[in-house]
Amino acid sequence: AIHGLSSGVRVQAFSTGSTSEYIYVSYGQGGLGTAAGYALREFDSVFIEIDNTSKIHIQADNSAAQIRYIGS
Numbered sequence: 001a002i003h004g005l006s007s008g009v010r011v012q013a014f015s016t017g018s019t020s021e022y023i024y025v026s027y028g029q030g031g032l033g034t035a036a037g038y039a040l041r042e043f044d045s046v047f048i049e050i051d052n053t054s055k056i057h058i059q060a061d062n063s064a065a066q067i068r069y070i071g072s
Contacts, residue, residue, distance in 0.1 A: 008049040009056060009071040013040035017062025024059045 013023040024037030025046055037059065038046045048056060053071060060067075 002052060002054040003071055005051055005053065005071045007072045008047055009053055009069055010045055010047045011040070011056070011058065012045040012068045013042055013065070014068045015064070015066040016040075016042050016060065017064035021061035021065070023061075023065050023067060026057045026059075027055060 011025050016023055019042070022039040022041060024039055025048070026037035027048060027050065037057070040046060050056065053069075058067060
């Protein structure tokens with residue numbers, strides 16, 4: 001969703017669907033895919049300083065993956 005931010009967003013990989021898989025978080029509209037993203041395992045998180053959530057791209061290896069995020 002599109003939400004304006006004043007400092008950024010923290011994205012947490014709550015569940016990757018499997019212990020050997022990742023969730024990838026990247027910056028940019030359209031995303032950069034897995035090669036340029038931050039690879040997160042279960043319960044890892046990353047804070048990205050950004051002004052709008054629409055500029056974050058999230059991709060997972062497994063369709064059962066779950067993420068949580070909080071913006072400020």
